[in-house]
Amino acid sequence: MEFDDRFMQAQRTKFDCLLFDLDDTLYPYSSGIATACRINIEDYMVEKLGIDRSIIPELGNLLYKNYGTTMAGLRAIGYDFDYDEYHSFVHGRLPYENIKPDPVLRSLLLNLPYRKIIFTNADQIHAAKALSRLGLEDIFEGIICFETLNPIHKNTVSDDEDDIEFVGLSSTTTTTSSSQIFDIIGHFATANPTSKLPKTPIVCKPSEDAIERALKIANINPQRTLFFEDSVRNIQAGKRVGLQTVLVGTSQRVKGADYALESIHNLREAIPELWEADRKSKVGYSGKVAVETSVTA
Numbered sequence: 001m002e003f004d005d006r007f008m009q010a011q012r013t014k015f016d017c018l019l020f021d022l023d024d025t026l027y028p029y030s031s032g033i034a035t036a037c038r039i040n041i042e043d044y045m046v047e048k049l050g051i052d053r054s055i056i057p058e059l060g061n062l063l064y065k066n067y068g069t070t071m072a073g074l075r076a077i078g079y080d081f082d083y084d085e086y087h088s089f090v091h092g093r094l095p096y097e098n099i100k101p102d103p104v105l106r107s108l109l110l111n112l113p114y115r116k117i118i119f120t121n122a123d124q125i126h127a128a129k130a131l132s133r134l135g136l137e138d139i140f141e142g143i144i145c146f147e148t149l150n151p152i153h154k155n156t157v158s159d160d161e162d163d164i165e166f167v168g169l170s171s172t173t174t175t176t177s178s179s180q181i182f183d184i185i186g187h188f189a190t191a192n193p194t195s196k197l198p199k200t201p202i203v204c205k206p207s208e209d210a211i212e213r214a215l216k217i218a219n220i221n222p223q224r225t226l227f228f229e230d231s232v233r234n235i236q237a238g239k240r241v242g243l244q245t246v247l248v249g250t251s252q253r254v255k256g257a258d259y260a261l262e263s264i265h266n267l268r269e270a271i272p273e274l275w276e277a278d279r280k281s282k283v284g285y286s287g288k289v290a291v292e293t294s295v296t297a
């Protein structure tokens, strides 16, 4: 049955799933959320981890660049902290009122007859709040978030995919045995560093492993999935694992991006083939038609 549905769908369209990043993808960077978040992360590093404010810009930049998120980098170089506390500190004070309801986007998404899934490095509470502010809380089949890829009680993610929940669990404090902090600034200041960069226990984009895990958890075929992202490096990682990619936030395509949209609102003009399924499904097929493709405009 499932195979038949997939076969029918393959005849109709290029895609069967839309995978969306959340922040700066479903709402614009101009909301100021990203800037506020960066300031909160810097305050957390100073106030909670005791890091000297003078090195924060350089340190934050190195961590973000090398580990995907500042949080993943902080854990890698030896800081230990409660994930929930971190998330509530950096997200709890965000100006969520800047994220406005988006009925235009809601209507666009409702009329697209594909699976729709969120894939964000942020935590579940933030994702739920942002989606609710946008008025999109009921649009998506699932949310793959921080907790999904970094389940409770694990410092390192096990290879057993069966115990990873699709919609995440709450995280808890993890422990780091070493109290030594790796000097990443010193590492990069050295011409030929002898030390190796430590690994992070946190799984997040743009690691290909994180993306592949997300695809497996949500049972997504990358070849038939469009991945929407504002981050170029996430787009490029997505491309490497076989996703079809849409860079959001600029109309300038970059290497690794199959499409580029100034705004998610430009979906219809930029990717008209997304509406092919809808048009064709109205022509009608005898026999089985996948339930999700029977949704019409």
Ligand SMILES: [Mg+2]
Binding pocket: 021, 022, 023, 024, 025, 229, 230, 231
């Ligand atoms: Mg983003």
